[in-house]
Amino acid sequence: MRSDNLDIEIIEPMTETEARSWKVEIETTSQKLGQLLYEGYKRDAWRVLGYGSWTQCVTDLAESSGFNRVRGFQLVEHERLKQDVLIAPNGEKPVTNVTEFQTRPLSKLKTDNEKLEVWQDAVKTAPNEKVTASHITNTVKEYQDTKKQSDTETLSTIPIVTQKDKDYFTLSEWNELSKDDQTSILTQDYQLKSKFNPTNDNIEWAKWSWNPITGCLHNCAYCYARDIAARFFPQNFEPTFLPSRLNAPGNTKLPDLTKISDPTEKMGQQNVFVCSMADLFGKWVPVEWINSVLESIRRNSQWNFLLLSKFPSRMADFSYPDNVWLGTSCDYQHTVKRAESAFIKIKESGFDGMCWLSCEPMMESLQFNSLNMFDWVVMGGASSSTKTPEFKPPFDWIVNLYSQARDSDCQVYFKTNLIPGMTDNQRIREYPFEIKVRHDS
Ligand code: SF4
Numbered sequence: 088m089r090s091d092n093l094d095i096e097i098i099e100p101m102t103e104t105e106a107r108s109w110k111v112e113i114e115t116t117s118q119k120l121g122q123l124l125y126e127g128y129k130r131d132a133w134r135v136l137g138y139g140s141w142t143q144c145v146t147d148l149a150e151s152s153g154f155n156r157v158r159g160f161q162l163v164e165h166e167r168l169k170q171d172v173l174i175a176p177n178g179e180k181p182v183t184n185v186t187e188f189q190t191r192p193l194s195k196l197k198t199d200n201e202k203l204e205v206w207q208d209a210v211k212t213a214p215n216e217k218v219t220a221s222h223i224t225n226t227v228k229e230y231q232d233t234k235k236q237s238d239t240e241t242l243s244t245i246p247i248v249t250q251k252d253k254d255y256f257t258l259s260e261w262n263e264l265s266k267d268d269q270t271s272i273l274t275q276d277y278q279l280k281s282k283f284n285p286t287n288d289n290i291e292w293a294k295w296s297w298n299p300i301t302g303c304l305h306n307c308a309y310c311y312a313r314d315i316a317a318r319f320f321p322q323n324f325e326p327t328f329l330p331s332r333l334n335a336p337g338n339t340k341l342p343d344l345t346k347i348s349d350p351t352e353k354m355g356q357q358n359v360f361v362c363s364m365a366d367l368f369g370k371w372v373p374v375e376w377i378n379s380v381l382e383s384i385r386r387n388s389q390w391n392f393l394l395l396s397k398f399p400s401r402m403a404d405f406s407y408p409d410n411v412w413l414g415t416s417c418d419y420q421h422t423v424k425r426a427e428s429a430f431i432k433i434k435e436s437g438f439d440g441m442c443w444l445s446c447e448p449m450m451e452s453l454q455f456n457s458l459n460m461f462d463w464v465v466m467g468g469a470s471s472s473t474k475t476p477e478f479k480p481p482f483d484w485i486v487n488l489y490s491q492a493r494d495s496d497c498q499v500y501f502k503t504n505l506i507p508g509m510t511d512n513q514r515i516r517e518y519p520f521e522i523k524v525r526h527d528s
Pocket of ligand 1: 303304305306307309310311312313363364365366397
């Protein structure tokens with residue numbers, strides 16, 4: 088005998104009772120999966136298991152257990168609504184007897200308050216008290232139409248995708264958003280008054296850091312940013328966008344520069360190191376993230392922004408306002424060629440602001456054809472990280488790069504971790520343009 092779709096012989100048909108319990112078991116299995124996933128989400132299972140993020144954890148579970156990843160997120164959202172958001176008109180909470188099919192239309196709404204309001208409305212107005220998915224879909228649509236018409240409600244929270252009260256989006260979460268949601272996130276007026284962070288005293292030429300994007304995939308062994316992220320960021324080092332930080336340049340008060348007489352201090356108070364916990368131009372970074380950061384830079388000409396990338400060829404694809412310094416990092420010799428080509432392109436594009444080269448850490452002796460495309464060369468060693476020990480470059484590597492910098496009339500700056508035992512007064516600390524602090528060695 089042939090079944091409907093498969094060429095399988097049916098040996099012993101189920102009884103009605105068996106078929107009914109088979110159906111219930113399948114329904115309960117999917118419900119159970121949602122409940123388990125949501126419990127893991129609420130109780131941070133991913134962190135304990137060593138995943139970089141909740142998204143990574145679900146993706147891995149989906150692969151190993153054979154369920155669809157998107158379906159996994161849908162089930163989590165369903166459980167969240169069922170257990171923690173929806174309250175039946177009779178006050179019942181959590182709401183029982185509601186299926187994922189019924190709650191799915193609510194995902195078109197941005198806030199939990201809207202979801203609750205529309206849900207209760209749908210329950211009250213359901214024909215014959217049957218709250219079908221299509222009735223909920225219609226109620227959502229009516230709500231959206233009315234809202235659009237009146238245009239009075241201002242959204243005050245970030246659109247909810249998979250988590251409550253989110254103010255950051257990992258790369259994988261971002262890629263799952265619709266274009267509309269991405270646009271809404273980028274254009275939202277964030278209430279959070281984010282500000283710059285002060286840098287440590289060793290960086291006198293940039294007193295502020297700003298990280299609207301964190302996380303990096305370059306995977307440098309010596310990376311200390313990865314160690315910091317592992318300790319302090321819930322999303323670990325996964326590339327992540329923090330849109331509420333885009334307003335930090337406007338929220339941070341620029342010190343009164345007229346009251347600062349020391350030129351280095353004046354420069355440092357105005358300089359902001361951008362994305363010290365990421366590579367803004369990493370090839371995985373969505374172009375909208377980069378554009379939103381550059382837009383914020385353009386809007387805040389009171390600050391000077393220091394951009395630094397290990398992927399300078401992509402940096403060369405954008406155009407820049409006057410209030411930036413563009414830089415690239417070279418650690419090994421194989422990075423030299425792309426740094427040269429990218430900065431030749433940047434200069435040829437008409438950018439006449441400051442271009443800098445950071446060789447921190449210098450992991451090999453570096454030989455350039457020319458450093459003419461750079462104004463400033465910073466050299467340093469490697470501080471210890473969880474994966475690598477501290478490293479100081481041999482003296483002849485330093486002298487070699489120093490000579491190349493001098494041949495190209497670059498200013499030079501030695502970081503504190505470059506030469507063991509060198510005091511601040513002995514270190515070469517020159518700055519670009521007219522600002523210089525003389526060393527007395
Ligand atoms: S480029 Fe910078 S942030 Fe990225 S891994 Fe390397 S050291 Fe870390």
